[in-house]
Amino acid sequence: MVQIALLGHGTVGSGVVEVLRKNHESITKKAHDDINIKYILDLREFPELPYADKFVKDFSIIENDPEVDVVVECMGGLHPAYDFVKASMLKGKHVVTSNKELVATKGAELLKIAREKNLSFLFEASVGGGIPIIRPLYQCLAANEVYEIAGILNGTTNFILTKMIREQMSFQDALDMAQKLGYAERDPSADVQGDDACRKICILASLVFGKHVYPEQVHTEGITNITLEDVEYADSLDGVIKLLGRVKKLDDGHLSVMVCPAIVGRDGQLASVEDVFNGILVRGDAVGDVVFYGRGAGKLPTASAVVGDVIDCVKRLEYKKYLCWDEGEEGYVKDYRDTSSRFYVRLKASEPQKIMESAKKAFGELRMAHRNNAPEDEIAFATVSEVREGDLEKMVSQWKQEGTQVLGRIRLFDY
Amino acid sequence: MVQIALLGHGTVGSGVVEVLRKNHESITKKAHDDINIKYILDLREFPELPYADKFVKDFSIIENDPEVDVVVECMGGLHPAYDFVKASMLKGKHVVTSNKELVATKGAELLKIAREKNLSFLFEASVGGGIPIIRPLYQCLAANEVYEIAGILNGTTNFILTKMIREQMSFQDALDMAQKLGYAERDPSADVQGDDACRKICILASLVFGKHVYPEQVHTEGITNITLEDVEYADSLDGVIKLLGRVKKLDDGHLSVMVCPAIVGRDGQLASVEDVFNGILVRGDAVGDVVFYGRGAGKLPTASAVVGDVIDCVKRLEYKKYLCWDEGEEGYVKDYRDTSSRFYVRLKASEPQKIMESAKKAFGELRMAHRNNAPEDEIAFATVSEVREGDLEKMVSQWKQEGTQVLGRIRLFDY
Numbered sequence: 001m002v003q004i005a006l007l008g009h010g011t012v013g014s015g016v017v018e019v020l021r022k023n024h025e026s027i028t029k030k031a032h033d034d035i036n037i038k039y040i041l042d043l044r045e046f047p048e049l050p051y052a053d054k055f056v057k058d059f060s061i062i063e064n065d066p067e068v069d070v071v072v073e074c075m076g077g078l079h080p081a082y083d084f085v086k087a088s089m090l091k092g093k094h095v096v097t098s099n100k101e102l103v104a105t106k107g108a109e110l111l112k113i114a115r116e117k118n119l120s121f122l123f124e125a126s127v128g129g130g131i132p133i134i135r136p137l138y139q140c141l142a143a144n145e146v147y148e149i150a151g152i153l154n155g156t157t158n159f160i161l162t163k164m165i166r167e168q169m170s171f172q173d174a175l176d177m178a179q180k181l182g183y184a185e186r187d188p189s190a191d192v193q194g195d196d197a198c199r200k201i202c203i204l205a206s207l208v209f210g211k212h213v214y215p216e217q218v219h220t221e222g223i224t225n226i227t228l229e230d231v232e233y234a235d236s237l238d239g240v241i242k243l244l245g246r247v248k249k250l251d252d253g254h255l256s257v258m259v260c261p262a263i264v265g266r267d268g269q270l271a272s273v274e275d276v277f278n279g280i281l282v283r284g285d286a287v288g289d290v291v292f293y294g295r296g297a298g299k300l301p302t303a304s305a306v307v308g309d310v311i312d313c314v315k316r317l318e319y320k321k322y323l324c325w326d327e328g329e330e331g332y333v334k335d336y337r338d339t340s341s342r343f344y345v346r347l348k349a350s351e352p353q354k355i356m357e358s359a360k361k362a363f364g365e366l367r368m369a370h371r372n373n374a375p376e377d378e379i380a381f382a383t384v385s386e387v388r389e390g391d392l393e394k395m396v397s398q399w400k401q402e403g404t405q406v407l408g409r410i411r412l413f414d415y
Numbered sequence: 416m417v418q419i420a421l422l423g424h425g426t427v428g429s430g431v432v433e434v435l436r437k438n439h440e441s442i443t444k445k446a447h448d449d450i451n452i453k454y455i456l457d458l459r460e461f462p463e464l465p466y467a468d469k470f471v472k473d474f475s476i477i478e479n480d481p482e483v484d485v486v487v488e489c490m491g492g493l494h495p496a497y498d499f500v501k502a503s504m505l506k507g508k509h510v511v512t513s514n515k516e517l518v519a520t521k522g523a524e525l526l527k528i529a530r531e532k533n534l535s536f537l538f539e540a541s542v543g544g545g546i547p548i549i550r551p552l553y554q555c556l557a558a559n560e561v562y563e564i565a566g567i568l569n570g571t572t573n574f575i576l577t578k579m580i581r582e583q584m585s586f587q588d589a590l591d592m593a594q595k596l597g598y599a600e601r602d603p604s605a606d607v608q609g610d611d612a613c614r615k616i617c618i619l620a621s622l623v624f625g626k627h628v629y630p631e632q633v634h635t636e637g638i639t640n641i642t643l644e645d646v647e648y649a650d651s652l653d654g655v656i657k658l659l660g661r662v663k664k665l666d667d668g669h670l671s672v673m674v675c676p677a678i679v680g681r682d683g684q685l686a687s688v689e690d691v692f693n694g695i696l697v698r699g700d701a702v703g704d705v706v707f708y709g710r711g712a713g714k715l716p717t718a719s720a721v722v723g724d725v726i727d728c729v730k731r732l733e734y735k736k737y738l739c740w741d742e743g744e745e746g747y748v749k750d751y752r753d754t755s756s757r758f759y760v761r762l763k764a765s766e767p768q769k770i771m772e773s774a775k776k777a778f779g780e781l782r783m784a785h786r787n788n789a790p791e792d793e794i795a796f797a798t799v800s801e802v803r804e805g806d807l808e809k810m811v812s813q814w815k816q817e818g819t820q821v822l823g824r825i826r827l828f829d830y
Contacts (some may be wrong), residue, residue, distance in 0.1 A: 019558050019701050030557045124555060130702035134545070134557030140547030143434050143722030198693045240713060269708060272687040286719035287545035287709060288435050292704035293684060304701035307558030 001034045001151040002314045007063040007084055008075035009042040009055070012125070015303030016074060017051065020310075027285050027307065031314040038068060041084075051123065062256045063078035063087050070313055071308060072096040074275070076300065082106055087148055091357045094317070096309040098302055099379040104199035108212040108327045110208055116322055120316065122309035122323075127200045128278050130301030132308075138323055144284030146208045150415050153200040154189040155276035155296045156184045157223050157243045161261075164231050164276045165240050165380040171226060194259040195221035196245065197401035201245030203255050205336075207251060212328035213257055219336035221260040230408045232371040233346060233380045240408060254334040263344055263382075279415055289377045336389035344369065345392075346380040346398065346408035353403055355379065362395050363387050382412055416449045417729045420477040421489035422499055424457040427513050427540070430718030431489060432466065433773055435725075442670040442722065446729040453483060456499075460506070466697045478502050485728055487721060488512040504528045504536065504650030513540035513717055519614035521625040523742045530739055533652070536733065537724035537738075542568065542615045545716030546709040546725075552623055552697065553738055561623045563663040565830050569613040570711045571606040571689035572638050572658040576676075577689045579646050580655050586641060592742050598691055608637035609658065609674040616660030619695075620672050624664060626742035627670055634751035636675040645823045647786035648761060648795045654678035654684045656825060669749040677828040678759055678797075685830045694749050696830055752805035759784065760807075761795040761823035762814065770794065770819060778802050797827055 006013055020027065020035060028034050039062050040054045051259050059080070062068055071088040073095060075081045083101050085095050086253045089110070097103065103110075103123045114121035129149070137146075154180055163174035175192065178184035190196050198220045207215040224242050234241050242264055247257045264270045269291045273279030278296025283289050295301040346369075349355045356379065360366055369380040396406050421428055434444065435450060441815045443449050452591070454477050474495075477483055488510060496517050500510050504525070512518065518525075518541045523797045529536035552561075567573050571593055578589035591608065593599035605611050617795045619629040638658050651805045657679055662672045664724040679685045684706045688694030693711025698704050710716040761784075764770045771790050771794065775781055784795040811821050 015701075015717060023558060023560055023700070027558060030553075115757065131705055132551035135555050136547035136551055138445075139727055140720065140723045142726045143438060143442060143719050145438055145441060272682075272684065284719065285438070286430075286722075288716055288717040290546055290707070290709035292705070292707060295703045300701040301703055304558045304699065305555065308555045309702075311557045312554055336754050 003038040003067045005039040005072040007041045007073045011299045011304045013074035015299035019303045019307045031311045070094045094359045096121040096122045098199040100126040100199040104202040104382045111324045118228040120313045124309045125305035130304040144286045147283045150246040151280035152273045153197040153245045159276045194220040196246040198259045205247040206325045211326045217333040218257045224270040235264045256339040262411045264415045268415045340386035340388050343413035344410045348405040350380045418453040418482045419485040420454040420483045422456045422488045426714045428715045429490035430714035434718045434722045446726045472708040475528045485509045486607045508534040509829045511537045515541040515614040519617040526739045535728045538722050540720035544711040560699045562698045565661040566661045566695035567688045568612040574691045609635040612660040613674045620662040632748040635671045648784040649678045652787040671754040677826045679830045683830045755801035755803045757827035759797045763820040767794045
């Protein structure tokens with residue numbers, strides 16, 4: 001019998017209880033041991049639940065109970081989750097977490113403690129909800145030099161963009177609908193401004209390239225400025241707009257890490273990831289492109305990943321996981337202005353011809369984009385070659401000074 | 416230093432050497448040990464290779480060398496691969512294999528030996544080439560009751576079908592092209608008749624449902640009878656034709672396992688798996704649908720999976736893998752005639768109206784399918800409800816007796 005303690009009985013935590021109870025028999029078989037939830041930490045009361053007797057409000061009960069082998073953290077947020085997780089490990093308890101903020105911010109430190117104390121610290125649920133991605137990356141694809149990862153990592157924004165693309169719904173209307181359906185929070189900023197995707201790409205980048213990438217090192221743009229006009233222009237370029245988290249290893253050993261809306265090819269594997277689904281593309285030297293697809297959030301999909309980790313942890317209580325990465329450092333992530341991309345640009349200009357000339361001079365060949373009923377003073381194009389981000393910014397601010405309005409600017413990625 | 420022996424220096428085997436040499440540094444770091452290829456077993460000579468000194472022709476050298484910890488089998492075929500693998504394990508050596516025929520036929524027996532001798536027997540490369548699927552299924556998704564798995568498991572047939580769908584190429588022309596490009600063997604029967612996909616779905620079914628499913632228990636249909644007319648009719652039903660391996664758990668505890676061409680929804684995740692790519696959809700009670708996508712064959716993708724297993728094996732030389740399934744039994748896989756599907760049927764009938772009436776009477780509501788320039792005596796429809804396979808066969812043979820030609824018959828699956 002393995003005793004576990006659950007921290008947090010919100011959406012994910014209650015899902016963990018549900019999955020452990022519903023599939024108890026097969027889980028016991030797979031874990032080769034009986035898994036029992038001894039405590040559930042939550043400040044709220046749940047007297048109506050059949051397992052109401054397991055609730056405690058004081059973490060020290062869990063911390064000081066030597067019977068508890070595994071602590072499952074589903075509270076979210078940095079504090080007190082970080083403090084509880086750290087304290088648990090210092091008491092020799094294995095930890096499973098679904099908390100992306102915790103791993104993206106403190107992963108290197110917590111993995112180091114896990115290694116020193118010979119414990120598992122597992123977080124499959126922190127990226128891609130129920131989609132297996134952490135374990136495939138560090139086990140199945142271990143033979144590869146991974147070049148890059150690009151993922152649709154946030155279901156809320158993917159739902160909004162899908163509505164904009166498929167039904168010509170405005171950003172605001174699509175957001176309203178996402179909120180009504182419970183896909184978006186009342187304060188949707190962490191989703192629509194890209195912060196959620198940022199934490200997830202930090203975790204993937206840290207895991208694959210071995211050094212911690214912190215959220216504040218990542219240039220992050222959300223989707224709040226994407227308009228239906230951009231959607232239509234993207235279509236004329238044979239693409240669709242997706243919010244991507246992307247990390248790429250550069251030739252000089254640094255990383256380019258970014259969260260931004262991007263135009264991806266309509267026939268590519270990421271374009272077909274729609275609604276609240278997530279999709280993560282991994283490009284390796286031996287395997288080529290592999291894509292992982294599924295529900296990136298929600299009660300049961302996330303609980304599926306958490307409980308999968310618990311089973312793995314229980315199977316190997318005496319056996320340490322070799323998962324780890326080092327602390328990060330300043331300058332490890334390249335300033336995005338020194339990286340290059342292809343770009344789509346939309347402008348409102350009194351002298352479009354003059355703008356086109358300066359654009360061609362600066363960026364080389366251009367591909368024109370089109371939409372129905374565009375005003376005469378609007379032009380949109382995509383660069384055929386990659387442009388240094390800093391050079392584009394300089395050009396854009398020059399155009400602005402000259403009175404041209406830059407209405408849209410979106411990267412084109414080759415997925 | 417861990418010594419390994421490689422059996423077979425064909426496409427996959429030579430890829431394994433290439434990956435181990437190219438990524439030696441990062442692989443050593445991940446495996447926490449230096450991996451050295453001590454022997455390569457092959458009957459051919461490769462004097463031009465820089466590692467020519469490693470070749471041996473006599474398996475007993477490997478079998479009797481106690482320094483060899485891991486045997487990597489990339490020979491393919493059942494014999495002598497089975498004999499060598501078994502002998503290796505009886506001598507206490509871990510085994511990694513890419514051999515789907517071996518695992519689909521002898522998996523239960525070899526896993527039992529591995530368990531008794533406390534050894535790893537790993538075969539990630541046997542299904543889906545480089546796509547991580549075996550490990551995600553038994554680790555990451557372990558919390559789920561899996562309901563069903565449906566996969567595009569054979570790249571050759573998917574390439575042919577893609578050419579038929581996208582470019583209206585005939586089956587024969589597409590097959591010729593696949594052979595020219597090296598995607599299909601000179602004798603393409605194992606691919607186009609579904610045997611290759613059959614072995615792979617056997618492995619997935621055995622792994623997920625815990626009891627061996629043998630290839631001879633699986634109703635297997637290839638794509639040789641699929642015509643461009645069927646492709647066009649499928650399009651009118653908003654679908655595309657894919658060769659699927661599918662396993663589904665039935666309410667009575669039996670399995671339905673099948674390999675067959677199937678019409679899947681045009682907007683679904685399997686429809687967008689094109690060319691030589693594979694895609695595997697797993698449906699679980701907690702996670703919902705997840706899809707794994709990538710290159711299902713080829714030298715380096717397959718080597719990627721083999722070397723991933725070798726790394727995992729080396730990391731846990733002292734630690735047994737809990738992977739196993741029991742021997743199968745007669746009657747475990749349900750006779751396909753006692754399972755049900757929706758069906759598309761295409762007929763050539765002198766009295767189409769009469770056929771339609773008997774079809775409606777037997778199967779309930781029908782959805783008509785259309786194509787341009789169809790002869791007047793051709794009709795095609797899809798059933799709206801599921802039909803017991805045996806009942807459909809009875810109807811079809813009755814129609815045939817009455818002089819109606821049944822030109823096509825394809826299942827419709829809900830993916």
